[in-house]
Amino acid sequence: MADPKTPPGSGSPVRRRSGEPPVARWALTAVAVLTVVIFIGLPIAVVFTEALRSGLGAYAASIRDPNTLTAIRLTLTVAGLAVPLNLVFGLAAAWAIAKFDFPGKRIFTALIDVPLAVSPVVAGMMFLFLFGSQGWLGSWLTAHHVKILFAVPGMVLATVFVTFPFVARELIPLMEEQGTEEEEAALALGASGWQIFRRVTLPNIKWALLYGVILCNARAMGEFGAVSVVSGHISGVTNTLPLQVEQLYDEFHLTSAFSVASLLSLLGIITLAAKGFVERRGRAAGAWTERGEVA
Amino acid sequence: MTPRRSRRPGLPGFGVSLGFAMVYLSMIVLIPLSTIFLKSAALGWRGLWGVVTTPRVLASCRLSLVASLAAAGLSGALGLVVAWVLARYRFPGRRVVDAFVDLPFALPTAVAGISLTTLYGPHGWIGARLASLGIQVAFTRLGIMIALTFIGLPFVIRTLQPVLEDFDVEVEDAAASLGATRWETFRRVLFPTIRPALITGIALAFARAVGEYGSVVFIAGNLPMRTEIAPLLIMTKLEEFDYAGAAAIAVVLLLASFAVLVVLNLQMRVRDRDAETA
Numbered sequence: 001m002a003d004p005k006t007p008p009g010s011g012s013p014v015r016r017r018s019g020e021p022p023v024a025r026w027a028l029t030a031v032a033v034l035t036v037v038i039f040i041g042l043p044i045a046v047v048f049t050e051a052l053r054s055g056l057g058a059y060a061a062s063i064r065d066p067n068t069l070t071a072i073r074l075t076l077t078v079a080g081l082a083v084p085l086n087l088v089f090g091l092a093a094a095w096a097i098a099k100f101d102f103p104g105k106r107i108f109t110a111l112i113d114v115p116l117a118v119s120p121v122v123a124g125m126m127f128l129f130l131f132g133s134q135g136w137l138g139s140w141l142t143a144h145h146v147k148i149l150f151a152v153p154g155m156v157l158a159t160v161f162v163t164f165p166f167v168a169r170e171l172i173p174l175m176e177e178q179g180t181e182e183e184e185a186a187l188a189l190g191a192s193g194w195q196i197f198r199r200v201t202l203p204n205i206k207w208a209l210l211y212g213v214i215l216c217n218a219r220a221m222g223e224f225g226a227v228s229v230v231s232g233h234i235s236g237v238t239n240t241l242p243l244q245v246e247q248l249y250d251e252f253h254l255t256s257a258f259s260v261a262s263l264l265s266l267l268g269i270i271t272l273a274a275k276g277f278v279e280r281r282g283r284a285a286g287a288w289t290e291r292g293e294v295a
Numbered sequence: 296m297t298p299r300r301s302r303r304p305g306l307p308g309f310g311v312s313l314g315f316a317m318v319y320l321s322m323i324v325l326i327p328l329s330t331i332f333l334k335s336a337a338l339g340w341r342g343l344w345g346v347v348t349t350p351r352v353l354a355s356c357r358l359s360l361v362a363s364l365a366a367a368g369l370s371g372a373l374g375l376v377v378a379w380v381l382a383r384y385r386f387p388g389r390r391v392v393d394a395f396v397d398l399p400f401a402l403p404t405a406v407a408g409i410s411l412t413t414l415y416g417p418h419g420w421i422g423a424r425l426a427s428l429g430i431q432v433a434f435t436r437l438g439i440m441i442a443l444t445f446i447g448l449p450f451v452i453r454t455l456q457p458v459l460e461d462f463d464v465e466v467e468d469a470a471a472s473l474g475a476t477r478w479e480t481f482r483r484v485l486f487p488t489i490r491p492a493l494i495t496g497i498a499l500a501f502a503r504a505v506g507e508y509g510s511v512v513f514i515a516g517n518l519p520m521r522t523e524i525a526p527l528l529i530m531t532k533l534e535e536f537d538y539a540g541a542a543a544i545a546v547v548l549l550l551a552s553f554a555v556l557v558v559l560n561l562q563m564r565v566r567d568r569d570a571e572t573a
Contacts, residue, residue, distance in 0.1 A: 019467075020477055025384060032380035035373045036392050039445050042420065043410040044398060050413060089319045096313035099306055108317070110560065114324055117552040119506025120404075121526040122545040125533060126327035129334055134538060136330065161323055183306050193307035215400070222403025225508035225526065229533065242405040242509070249409045249513070258413075261406040268401035272394055275401075 047265045050258035062259035067236040071244040071260070077152065078227075078240060079220040082159040086216055087209075090167025095201075098175030099183065109172065115164040123161045124229025127154055150232035155240065158226040163219045167212035174208045175201075207282030214278065218271040222264055331549065334542035346543040351519050352528065356547050359525040362436060363504035366443030371497040373444070374451025375489075381452070382459035396452050399445055404509025411442050412513040434516035439524060442511045447500030454496035458489050491566060498559050502552040 020028070052059055062068060096102070097109055115123065129135050131148045141148060148154045182204070186196045202209075224242040232238035235247055241264055248257035335343055346352060380386075381393050399407065415422040415432040425432055432438045462485065470480040508526040516522035523531075525544055532541035 024477075028376055029380050029384055029386055031373075032377040033388070033392060035377055035448070036395055038421070039373075039441075039448055040395050040398050042414055043407060043445065044402065046410045046414045046420070047406060050410075085319075089316060092312040092319075093316040095308060096316055100309045100313070102309075102313065108320075111320060111324065113556070114328070117502055117506075117549070117556050118328070119508065119526050119529075119545070119548050119552075121508050121529050122331065122506065122548060125529065125541060125545060126330050128533065129330035129538065129542070130327055132538075134536075157323070161327065164323060180306060187306060196306070197308075218401045222401075222406070224403060224405040228508075229530070242403050245403075245405050245409065254413075257409060261403075261409060264403045264406045268398060268403070268406075271401040272397055275397065276394060 044265055044269075047258055047261050050254060051262040053258075054255045058255055059259050059262075062256040063263070065256070067239070068241075068244060068256075068260055070236045071239050071241045072263070074152070074155075074238070075221050075240045075242075078155050078159050079217055081156045082163055082220045083213060083217050085160055086163055087167050087213060089164070090169075090171050090212060091209075093168045094171035094175050094205075095197075097172050098178075099180050112165050112168050112172075115161055118161075120162055120223065120225025121229060123226040124158050126161070127157050127230050149230055150238060152238075154230035155227050155238070158230050159220050159223050162223050162226050163216045166216035166219065167209065170208045170212035170215075171205055174205055178204055207278055207285060211275065211278045211282065214271055214274050218268065221267055331542050331545050334539055335546045338539050338543060342539070343543050343546070346540050347547060351523075352525075352540075352544055354520045355523045355525045355528040356544065358436065358439070358523070359505055359548070360551065362439045362524070363443055363501050363507075366440045366447050366504050367497045367501035369440065369444045370447035370451045370500045371493060374448050374496060374500075375455060375493060377448070378452045378455035378459055382456050396449050399449050404446075404507070405513075407445060407510040408442065408513035411438075411445060411510065415441060415514065433514055434522065436522060438514040438516075439511055439522065442514050443504040443507060446507055446510055447504055450499040450503065451493070451496035454492050454499065455489060458492040462488060491562065494562075495559055498555050502555045505551050506548050 019025075051062075093108075093112060097105060128149065130137055131141060131154065132138050133142065148157070182200050183196050186200045191199070221240075222242055223240075224246070227240055228243060228246070231240070231243055233243060233247070235244065239247060241260060245257050245261045245264070248254075248260060338346065347356070377392075377396065381389065381396070412433055413419050415425070415438055417423065417426050417431075417433070419433075422433055430437075432441060466484060467480055470484045471477070475483070506526055508524075508530075511524055512527055515524055515527065517527055519528075525548055529541045529544050529548075532538075532544070
């Protein structure tokens with residue numbers, strides 16, 4: 001173990017007088033490690049032990065079940081539509097907010113974060129009120145045979161709502177910090193708007209953009225409450241992976257439930273790894289704003 | 296010729312990007328969200344009050360608020376220790392612990408829900424041990440609090456960590472050289488500096504916990520009046536086609552989390568202004 005007085009890799013100067021006595025240090029570290037192990041480590045360990053409890057054969061059978069495969073396809077479809085939509089929005093909003101001044105900018109920026117304060121159940125419910133049979137557009141939709149609720153479009157909308165701010169939140173502070181000088185220089189050299197964006201702006205923001213997409217995707221694939229309200233809850237038809245987990249669990253197919261859950265847990269672990277990689281690369285490239293990263 | 300404002304360059308794409316962003320914001324967020332308020336407004340003040348004050352709704356809202364507050368507080372206490380240790384100590388496995396802190400952000404809530412229920416259930420690794428002590432966690436209010444702490448912890452840790460990392464060690468050394476004990480230095484010098492970040496973290500954890508559904512619904516007993524959280528009661532009302540009733544509860548939840556975020560925003564703005572004038 002390294003000498004605690006010169007923490008390796010932390011640029012701070014050598015501690016002289018201050019610092020906790022070794023006993024306190026040891027006790028605090030123990031509490032911290034135990035907290036993370038009990039509250040976060042054990043739950044993830046449970047997923048994999050329960051999934052493999054009946055052996056690899058049962059695990060593979062649960063994953064190969066047609067209903068699971070449909071759920072995987074549906075989850076990929078929903079995320080595959082929701083993430084690009086919010087990516088385009090994030091880029092547009094960040095371009096307008098960071099590169100220009102306009103009245104109401106502060107309110108507009110604050111409104112982007114609103115979905116973070118809305119309960120997932122309420123998020124789903126809004127679309128029920130809009131498109132449901134008693135809803136504002138319900139009768140028009142029925143008359144024109146357009147199915148939004150309890151079908152893929154409704155699930156995509158609910159997912160777009162809950163993942164709405166993720167890309168924009170990463171881009172806005174970074175692009176504000178970077179200012180407009182490089183873009184203006186490109187403009188003076190005769191570059192077109194598209195060229196400026198692709199050759200000047202995009203390289204500057206690519207790590208933050210990727211970071212936002214990773215967070216957005218993790219939430220999109222894992223969303224439960226909002227999608228639950230607008231899904232038809234039909235296994236093999238309108239169940240995404242999280243909904244399939246719930247249904248299997250409620251029907252006491254515990255091994256299957258945890259097997260499907262293990263796929264989502266893997267997604268979570270891959271997300272963390274990718275996030276860590278992007279953070280390190282972004283920091284190395286200097287393209288990062290230091291702030292509390294709260295998703 | 297008037298000088299061009301520096302933040303108003305001749306860059307292209309302003310109209311298109313702002314126009315698209317505003318239309319998209321309206322379609323995805325503003326119009327759908329307004330349906331909640333219009334639906335509950337249709338009840339009228341008296342109707343709204345009538346729904347919100349029925350014993351079952353009252354009990355679920357109180358449970359959601361109290362459990363979220365307790366969980367945010369517990370997240371605050373434990374999160375402070377974790378953030379402190381991660382920011383200031385070096386020990387084997389620190390990077391793994393640090394990476395795991397973000398897991399509740401990345402793990403789908405339904406997975407967290409079934410896994411916590413199994414872990415704290417009568418046959419679970421922790422639940423079985425606690426059961427032998429006569430403590431039941433799963434399907435009780437304690438279980439709700441555990442799940443909400445799982446969700447809240449990263450908010451506190453990730454808000455505090457950068458502040459603790461940036462803190463100038465020399466200030467602590469100065470306090471120590473003036474004869475302050477370590478505890479006094481913490482209480483009088485360090486804590487006042489990190490308090491705003493701690494409050495922010497706790498508030499974010501609370502705002503998230505109030506509306507949390509997936510990670511709680513499995514471990515909560517879902518007994519009306521006792522262990523039924525407000526988001527679950529909304530779900531039940533939707534299934535019974537009591538849309539106005541569901542909207543009324545939603546308004547309570549929305550107001551609670553909006554209030555927290557508005558206060559946070561104001562606090563942050565005051566701090567920014569103080570920093571500018573200082």
